[in-house]
Amino acid sequence: MSKPSRRSRGSITVQDVAREAGVSAMTVSRVVNGGTNVREATREAVLAAIAKLNYSPNSAARSLAAGEATQIGLLYSNPSAAYLSQFLIGALAAARRAGCHLVLEACEGERPEEQAEATRGFVQTHVQGVILPPPLSESGPVRAELEAAGIPWVSVAMGLPPEGSLNVRIDDFAAAAAMTRHLIDMGHRHIGFIRGNPNQTSSAERYRGFCAAIEEAGLELAAMPVEQGFFTFRSGIVASEAMLDLPKPPTAIFASNDDMAAAAVGVAHRRGLHVPQDLSVVGFDDTALATTMWPELTTVRQPIAAMAEAALTMLLDELRAPVRTDHAEQVLAHQLIVRESCAPPPKA
Amino acid sequence: MSKPSRRSRGSITVQDVAREAGVSAMTVSRVVNGGTNVREATREAVLAAIAKLNYSPNSAARSLAAGEATQIGLLYSNPSAAYLSQFLIGALAAARRAGCHLVLEACEGERPEEQAEATRGFVQTHVQGVILPPPLSESGPVRAELEAAGIPWVSVAMGLPPEGSLNVRIDDFAAAAAMTRHLIDMGHRHIGFIRGNPNQTSSAERYRGFCAAIEEAGLELAAMPVEQGFFTFRSGIVASEAMLDLPKPPTAIFASNDDMAAAAVGVAHRRGLHVPQDLSVVGFDDTALATTMWPELTTVRQPIAAMAEAALTMLLDELRAPVRTDHAEQVLAHQLIVRESCAPPPKA
DNA sequence: CAACTTTCTGCCAACGTTGTCGTCCGCCGT
DNA sequence: ACGGCGGACGACAACGTTGGCAGAAAGTTG
Structure with a gap:
């Protein structure tokens, strides 16, 4: 027996599978990727051999050869x-x-x-x-x-x-509109909105969605308090304070992300308002934060x-x-x- | 000129560098990795060629050849x-x-x-x-x-x-002891501890560190309220409520992680306690949560x-x-x- | 200066896979 | 029945790198 190789990893290669299945290496390769132009019987034999030997392709070799x-x-x-x-x-x-x-x-x-x-x-x-x-x-x-x-x-x-x-x-627009509709369906007529950082177009889209749902419900958009935020927790604090300082504060706050919603909840608690009894708060993104706060946050999940x-x-x-x-x-x-x-x- | 190759990526290879530097590919390889047994002059020539051609090794080929x-x-x-x-x-x-x-x-x-x-x-x-x-x-x-x-x-x-x-x-033990000492140095003599999930030995170590620092300061360990937590936000709520329901609640709470510390802060706020004026709360881990809450959390950072x-x-x-x-x-x-x-x- | 050791360096092969191209076989149309 | 055609498959080279070895160069000693 010839000594195999100085640096054999002992791993299963296409060659082993090919030998086992009685075909060539190229055919094995064809079966593994896509498998065009291979007869059904051959494919099955190869697949059986792969399963038997527990073969898995070497990704380094694959990348190298394919030049991907x-x-x-x-x-x-x-x-x-x-x-x-x-x-x-x-x-x-x-x-x-x-x-x-x-x-x-x-x-x-x-x-x-x-x-x-x-x-x-x-x-x-x-x-x-x-x-x-x-x-x-x-x-x-x-x-x-x-x-x-x-x-x-x-x-x-x-x-x-x-x-x-x-x-x-x-679809930020549709998501924000759906969330706004959810608030309206619950009975809210006076909803505050905390905008996201203007350096992102999704902020504008979310705001557009909010506006669209408000108008669609026949509510007066101009009556809704809107504050500028920047997606940070701190900016959420400032925005919510401003909103709750209004003579007629909103009954719900829709923040453009979870961090700012968490800030709104914090501010509300500090003022002795109970969430959600006295004030509803919803966010956007469904980050981990949404479940590491109390109460847990109603929000929009992105995949x-x-x-x-x-x-x-x-x-x-x-x-x-x-x-x-x-x-x-x-x-x-x-x-x-x-x-x-x-x-x-x-x-x- | 011969047409180069059917699937040339046009990328720079060791061969190109070797040609440029007037050495062999193997020498280039030696310079690139570690570079043992290469004359200084040769090394410099190779490095110059690498810089000139802006060469970067192909990791797929490397893994394949080295069999790593x-x-x-x-x-x-x-x-x-x-x-x-x-x-x-x-x-x-x-x-x-x-x-x-x-x-x-x-x-x-x-x-x-x-x-x-x-x-x-x-x-x-x-x-x-x-x-x-x-x-x-x-x-x-x-x-x-x-x-x-x-x-x-x-x-x-x-x-x-x-x-x-x-x-x-x-060193969970040392870190927890240091944090406990920090609280004691601030003047706290009645410190509550929320333990971590017992399925992790770091929980026990952190608790050991807490105990060691308490005894080192000559305080009575048995007088300190200790509650079992499980590293989750919810378990932190339960633990903190229990602690603050005590006839003589602690002036500081040391939670075994940030999630539970955040819960403690939430519970305190809900009871009208101000953090940190009425109650100090510290955590462990320095996760993002520590800075997306108010007040921001004193904690231990792991690298x-x-x-x-x-x-x-x-x-x-x-x-x-x-x-x-x-x-x-x-x-x-x-x-x-x-x-x-x-x-x-x-x-x- | 010769003989020897040590340090450098180059050639060849191998790593495991896929692309190219050629061959073979069977099927179909005429 | 024969030529052509296309689908299935294999042989071979190539991808870019590194390990083993051998040979060259440099250094050391007597």
Whole structure:
């Protein structure tokens, strides 16, 4: 017997499967991927051999041979940690299936130069494509830098994506409208709205959704208190205080994200208002925060992990496409999550 | 000119660098990794060529040729989302440097069979090693399954790791003692403690640290209210209510994690107690929650990302070691984060 | 200066997979 | 019945890197 090889990992390869099934390695490969032009009997034999030997393809060899994109960038700034972890889970799952690596890069700064800088650091590491979760999906400097380097990117969760961009999102407008309708259906007629950070188009879309539902119900939009927030907990405190200081405070507050909703609940408690008996509060995003507060928050759930997966898949399709596809958009379904922070308004 | 190759990626390879530097590909490889036995002049020439051509090694080819471990499992259950995102960031960074893939698997269930099941699913995907963040780092079924399959693993953040295990952690005992001392230094003499989930040894260690600091200060341990919690927000509510219902409630509450501390703050607010004027509350972990509440939480920060990196590195060392190293342990530094939820006790 | 040791460096093969292209076989139409 | 055609499959090379070995260069000693 010849000594096998100096550095054999002893793992099962296509060759082993091919021998077992009595076919060639190429046929095994064909069965494993897609499997066009393989006779049914052959396929079954191969599948049986795979099962018997417990074969799993070597992803390194696969990437090498196929010459596929292997480094995908993910530029994150500081969305809520809960958002990021869900996002990473989805992206990782898709990346592993595709056999590519995720390259993370943090971009903490707000300033344009900082964002451009982080992006350049990225370009130099030879990533073939970039995924941009919010709020960076809307950052001008980042996109300009990628454009200049000729690197394709996918924006995630933009409210209103520009024409010709690759993006994955939910329908912020419809979700916000549905939430507003839920409040109206409960009997609220005086609803405060805390807007999101204006640097994201989803803020505007959510506000639009709110307005549309109000008018659709025949209520007077101008009578609704609206405060500007910035998606941060602190901005939520300021906005809610302003709202509750009004001569006629609202009976419900719709905050554009969970952090600000949590702030509203905190402010209400501090003023001796009970939630939801005295004041209903609802949020948006369904982050972990929504269930680590009391009462638990009624909110809108985005399928974050699924959005990340869709983004990565879209990006890989783009990279592997022989010709540049001009534009792709995917809108995933959101979900209204009803918990305990919302009740009919107190009797006047 | 000969047409290059049917599937040339046009990327820079070692060959290009070698040609540019006037050496062989092997020498380039040696310079890139470690660079033992290369003359200084040669090294410089190679580095110059690398810089000039902007070369970056192909990780797929590298993994393939070196035959290194490429699939590392990460079995996560449901620690706080903030914890997981930090953990993933650290693990991903290390994984990319090492050129290996992270395989995630969720393990939501509490029941032993569910945990064993999730682990088996893992074993079948041919992961070479597994990282176990808390609370799974202490799960008997998971570890038994891995042991049976002969897959090495690294436990992260166990309080008191067993002999002969690979693990990365902080000193929970010292951290809890330091936090307790901080409260005592502020003047508190009557401090309540909410214990963590008994399924994790870090809970016991944190409690030990608390006790040690109390006795060290000459206070009577038996006089301190202690309630059992389970690291969840809800368990924190129950524990804090019990504590504040006491005839002589404590002036400060030390919760074994941030979620339970947030619950304590919520309960206090609901009873009209101001934090920190009437009651000080401190937590442990420094998750995102600590800064999305009001007041912001004094807590202990674990270097989560660094722990994940250390765990992955340790695991790879283990896998590549020719002989099984018997035992490795790494204790990273924690940090006391002082914020606003803590003040001297009210005058009696 | 010769003989020997040590440090460097290059050639070849191998890692496990997929793309290309050619061959073979059977089926169909005429 | 024969030529053509297309589907199924295999042989071979290539992907970019690293390990083993051998040979060259440099340094050391008598």
